[in-house]
Amino acid sequence: TRERRRQATHPAKVKPELVADAPSQVWTWDITKLRGPAKGIWYHLYVLIDIYSRYNPGWILAAAEDSVLARDFIDEAIARNGQIPHTVHADRGTSMTSQPVSALLANLGVTRTHSRPRISDDNPFSEAQFKTLKYLHDFPGSFPNLSAARAYCDGFFAEYNHVHRHSGIGWHTPASVHFATTGPIDAARQQTLDTARAAHPERFARRPRPPQIPGHSWINQPTAELQKT
Incomplete structure (x- = not known):
């Protein structure tokens, strides 16, 4: 039947669970895309x-989208990181599915x-960060040139990685979690809480603890795993 032919030609894509x-x-x-100085001019982040x-671990801003540039971008980020990730996830854009990146x-x-296809929840971390960037109070409607756009992004990523304390990772900075420097910070936080409890024990029913980093981070956590948490 026509329906069977359609299903055979377009098999259902697998839901990623990472x-x-x-x-x-x-x-x-x-x-x-970031808007450039005139209609039709876009910079690609x-x-x-x-x-x-x-x-x-990496970002670049370019005047065009290019699969070879994407390949080199990922390759250089992995080299800087000093450790190869097990999985790299992306949507189904041209560069993401290109031969240079795949190879x-x-x-x-x-x-x-x-x-x-067309399911943004399958790439929530990237989508959320782009939303954070573009909803900043000082994010410009357009950039006068590529250098200005790069300067803005440089400030954003420096702040995001090294200054911003993220609620989803125990109010640590991403760099602190990534490079395993959270131990002394948590110890200092615990000392502060213990001092507060010693000074005012009536305010605490039990020993207070600093926020913890979740043990796992998921894309599309299965229902069975959700029930365990």
Whole structure:
């Protein structure tokens, strides 16, 4: 029948279910457009994010989208990171599914996964960060040139990685989680809480603890796993 032929020609895409319990296990990446100085001029922002630490191991801004540029961008980010991720996830854009990117990841032994068509929830970390960027109070409606756009992004990613304390990772910075420097910070926080409890024990029913980093970070956590948490 026509319906059977349609299903055979367009098989259902698999729902990605990815989990990380440490940095450098699962990265996602995407490309978004930033408006340039005139109609039809766009700058293309390529961004990688680690789903466990929320750290950006790499970003670049270019005048065009290009699969070879995307390949080199990912390759250089992995080299800087000093550790090859197990999985790199992306949507089904042209660069994401391109031969240069696919060949690079295959040569490195990296598992490549993709979102289902038109389902933004399959790449939530990249989507959320782009929304954070574009909803900043000082985000301009357009940039006068590529240099100005790069300068703005440089400030954003420096702040995001090294200053911003993220509620989803125990109010640590992404860089602190990614490079495992949270221990002394948590110890100092615990000392502060213990001092407060000693000074005012009537305010605490039990020993207070600082916020914890979740043990796992998921894309599309299965229902069975949700019930365990």
